[in-house]
Amino acid sequence: MITRRRLLMGGAATAAVSAAGVAMPWGFGSISSHARIIGAAPLAIPPLLKGNLKNGVRTFDLTLKQGQSTFLPGYTTSTLGINGPYLGPTLHFTNGEKVRLNVKNTIGETTTIHWHGLHVPAIADGGPHQVIGHGETWSPSFTVKQQAGLFWYHPHLLHKTGLHAYLGMAGGIRVENAETDALPLPKTYGVDDLPVVLQDKRFNSDGSLQYGNSMHDLMMGMKGDVLLVNGGVAPIFKATTAKLRLRLLNGSNARTYNLGFKDNRSFDIIAGDGSLLPAPVKAGRAVIAPGERVEIVVDVKSAEPAELVTYPYESVGAMGRGMGRGMMGRGMMGRMMGMMGDDGRRFEVLRIEPGEKLAPSPRVPDELLTLPALNARDAVRTRRFELDMGMGPMMMMGRSGFTINGKTMDMSRIDARVKLGTTEIWEIANLSPMMHPFHIHDIQFRILDRNGRPPAPYESGLKDTVQVNSGEVVRVIAKFEDYADPKWPYMFHCHILEHEDAGMMGQFTVEA
Ligand code: C2O
Ligand code: CU
Ligand code: CU
Numbered sequence: 427m428i429t430r431r432r433l434l435m436g437g438a439a440t441a442a443v444s445a446a447g448v449a450m451p452w453g454f455g456s457i458s459s460h461a462r463i464i465g466a467a468p469l470a471i472p473p474l475l476k477g478n479l480k481n482g483v484r485t486f487d488l489t490l491k492q493g494q495s496t497f498l499p500g501y502t503t504s505t506l507g508i509n510g511p512y513l514g515p516t517l518h519f520t521n522g523e524k525v526r527l528n529v530k531n532t533i534g535e536t537t538t539i540h541w542h543g544l545h546v547p548a549i550a551d552g553g554p555h556q557v558i559g560h561g562e563t564w565s566p567s568f569t570v571k572q573q574a575g576l577f578w579y580h581p582h583l584l585h586k587t588g589l590h591a592y593l594g595m596a597g598g599i600r601v602e603n604a605e606t607d608a609l610p611l612p613k614t615y616g617v618d619d620l621p622v623v624l625q626d627k628r629f630n631s632d633g634s635l636q637y638g639n640s641m642h643d644l645m646m647g648m649k650g651d652v653l654l655v656n657g658g659v660a661p662i663f664k665a666t667t668a669k670l671r672l673r674l675l676n677g678s679n680a681r682t683y684n685l686g687f688k689d690n691r692s693f694d695i696i697a698g699d700g701s702l703l704p705a706p707v708k709a710g711r712a713v714i715a716p717g718e719r720v721e722i723v724v725d726v727k728s729a730e731p732a733e734l735v736t737y738p739y740e741s742v743g744a745m746g747r748g749m750g751r752g753m754m755g756r757g758m759m760g761r762m763m764g765m766m767g768d769d770g771r772r773f774e775v776l777r778i779e780p781g782e783k784l785a786p787s788p789r790v791p792d793e794l795l796t797l798p799a800l801n802a803r804d805a806v807r808t809r810r811f812e813l814d815m816g817m818g819p820m821m822m823m824g825r826s827g828f829t830i831n832g833k834t835m836d837m838s839r840i841d842a843r844v845k846l847g848t849t850e851i852w853e854i855a856n857l858s859p860m861m862h863p864f865h866i867h868d869i870q871f872r873i874l875d876r877n878g879r880p881p882a883p884y885e886s887g888l889k890d891t892v893q894v895n896s897g898e899v900v901r902v903i904a905k906f907e908d909y910a911d912p913k914w915p916y917m918f919h920c921h922i923l924e925h926e927d928a929g930m931m932g933q934f935t936v937e938a
Contacts, residue, residue, distance in 0.1 A: 469661040469776060471616040472597065472623075475515040477525065483567060484523055488514065489530045490537065490558075490595060497654060501633025506533055506593040512657050514579070514597030516621055519570045521603035526567035531558040536583060537590050539564070541599065542717065543577035543700055543870070543890045545907075548914035548935070551867055554584040554837060555914060571908065573701035573795070573870070573888055574606035576621075576673045576719045584837060588648060588679050588923035592637055594657075596677045598623065605795075606702060610788035612671040612723065618787065619671045620663065622776060624714070626650035626681045638924075645815070646741075646860070647680020647716075647922040653736075653773035660774040668727040669787035670778060671696070672734075674712070674720045679923040682715040682861065682893070684739035685775065687724070687732055694790045697721035700870035700888035702795040707884045713739060715863035717891040717921030720884075723790050724778075732778040740768050743896025746859025795887065800872055805903055808851040809842060813894065813920065813930060815858040827928070828920070834929025835919075841932035846910040852918075853901045856894040862925065864900070865891040867916035868936065871904035891921055910938040 477484040493511020494502045508514025519525055529539050529552075536559050540552035549556065550566035558564040577599040581590035598621050612618035627650040628636040638648045655661050663670075676683060687693070687710075694706035699719050712720045726732045816827030828834060831841070844850060851874065854864050870888035873881035877898055885892070894900045912935055919931030 467658050467661050469620065469622075469663040470656040470658050472513055472621060472656065473509075473515045474518055474600075474615050476518045482524060483526050484519075485526045485528065486517055487528045487530070488539070489532060490539070491532050492534065493594075495594070495657065497627070497652065497657070497659065498629060498633055501629075503629070503633050503635055505635070506590065506595045508595055508597055512594040513623065514595065516598040516600060516615070517579070519572075519599060519601045521570050521572055521574065521601055524567065524569050526565055528563055528565045529558060530563040531560055534560055536560065537586065537595070538582045539579050539595070540582035540867075541577065541579050542865075543572075543575075544568075544599070545571050545868060545870065545909075547909040548868070548911045548916050551914075551916060552579070553582050553867065553915075553917045557583065570601060572601045572603075574601055574603045575697055575700050575702070575888075576600060576675060576721065577700070578675055578677065578719070580677070582917070584835070585927045588927045589637055591677070591923055592627070592648060592679050593635060596623065596625075598673070598675055600673075609702075609791055609794065611696065611790065612667065612669055612787060618667040618669065620673065621656065622672050622674045623656050623677045624674065624683060624775065625654045625677045625679075626773075627652050627654055644924050644928060647924045649679075649681045649769065651771060653775065655776055660777065662777045662779060665726045665778050665780050666785060667787050668784045669723055669725050671721060671723050672776075673697075674714055674722065676714045676716050676718050678716050680716060682713060682739050682741055682863070683773075683775075684711055684713050684737040685720075685734060686711040686737050688735050689730065689733070691724070691732065693722045693724040695720060695722050695884045696790065696794060698885055698887040699890045701797070703884065703887040704795055704797055705793055705883070706790045709884065711737060712884070713893070715861070715891065715893045715921065716923070717863050717865050718893075726778050726780045727784055728780065731780070734775040734778070736773045736775060738768065738770060738772070741861045742768070742859055743861070745896050797872070797887065800874060800903065802851060802874055802901075802903065804849045804905075805851040806845070806848045808853055808901075810853045810855060811864075811918070811932070812855045812857055813862050813864070815860070828925050828930035830918075830930055830932045833932070835931040835933075837933075839933065840915055840935055842934035844906045844934055844936045846936050846938045847905070847907060849903060849905040851901055851903050853899060854892070854894050855899045856896055859896050861893055861895045862920040862922060862930070863891050864894050864918070865921045866902075866904075866918045868909070869904040869906060871902040874901040874903050876900050906936045910936050912937045
């Protein structure tokens with residue numbers, strides 16, 4: 427039962443909702459009271475933008491703008507969006523096609539837009555060097571060179587990525603290609619193939635978005651107590667087909683989700699970040715960290731609704747829990763460490779209600795994509811990247827504790843120079859007490875091993891972001907092809923955006 431006392435204890439967002447009067451929940455017991463008292467709207471499907479063909483170039487117009495959105499009944503929230511008040515359209519690209527993106531910035535301050543997961547020239551990448559001032563239009567163009575999959579775009583301004591993304595600027599990019607077009611997978615956008623963008627938010631009592639400036643928000647990353655799914659709370663989708671493909675994108679600043687259905691039904695994981703998997707993987711849970719994508723196909727042909735929810739996930743390793751206990755009672759540092767660990771919040775994500783009559787869906791094929799065999803001997807060198815949170819006086823004094831190989835991000839420093847056309851192994855070691863999702867621009871890599879053990883089947887496709895758990899060493903392998911530029915670098919960083927903004931980022935060039 428939700429009591430007034432519990433609502434008020436739950437924080438500003440719930441107080442706001444309870445004061446405003448509430449809609450009926452579709453909810454069920456024991457998860458966040460917020461989602462129980464709002465929601466029940468249909469799943470919003472962002473418009474699919476196919477661009478206009480001009481002289482053989484597919485051109486997309488994107489305007490970054492300020493907007494007003496309603497997430498909590500009775501409250502308006504100031505947001506940022508692309509071609510709309512919140513989030514942006516889904517861009518439809520075809521492999522091999524030349525595209526141009528006209529990105530007009532009208533948000534009132536400088537930002538950037540990065541094409542996460544796309545293999546593009548560094549100058550077109552939209553990282554911290556490709557700034558777009560207010561009133562300016564940035565128009566990168568490139569040829570799409572990707573496997574079919576879900577990619578995305580979001581801001582990437584140094585020290586501002588977290589805030590700008592949190593306020594709502596993000597969208598999906600669907601890349602299609604001829605090989606995957608031939609596979610019998612659900613692929614009708616908004617019908618049996620759904621974009622599902624997950625972002626958690628926190629609200630002030632006036633309905634405005636709260637962006638953390640507490641030490642805890644900085645250290646653990648900004649986590650919210652309301653989950654937005656394509657900008658709505660606990661939405662409903664009425665299925666018209668026997669199976670649905672959900673293209674899940676974790677667009678949250680810091681929260682990792684352990685997703686599953688309430689009735690524990692199994693589903694097929696068919697794709698990770700940058701490609702289909704070699705074969706579908708039957709699973710009951712999918713863990714998705716900030717920046718990552720997971721595609722699943724689920725059977726909804728049952729009288730019962732399919733309720734996608736989050737299950738507990740623990741980002742802090744044994745090292746962090748030990749430190750927390752050891753440091754307790756030792757002043758501010760002790761309190762910080764004591765607060766480490768998951769807040770245990772659970773969310774309703776999406777309720778799928780099967781219609782009366784469902785159109786049949788094809789069976790998921792046993793084989794999806796052939797990828798070349800992995801061979802560590804293809805690599806000309808191994809580079810090591812040590813992630814650390816500098817749990818000491820440095821950390822307590824400000825934004826200097828988040829490091830890669832002991833250094834915080836410096837726009838004027840190139841951390842690695844890769845030779846064009848070579849294959850490298852990047853060995854990412856997490857020396858800190860919590861998991862970091864490590865992202866590399868330019869390439870799609872494959873995971874060689876985790877602490878010497880081969881990766882799980884669901885992470886055996888192409889990836890651009892990888893969860894590196896506390897105390898783990900993850901080795902990834904990739905070839906750096908096509909684009910060389912000694913001047914403009916690509917980024918690598920933790921995709922917990924507060925960690926990135928605090929300096930857990932570095933730069934590499936690809937040089938001829
Ligand atoms: Cu999704 Cu460097 O970013
Ligand atoms: Cu990226
Ligand atoms: Cu991190």
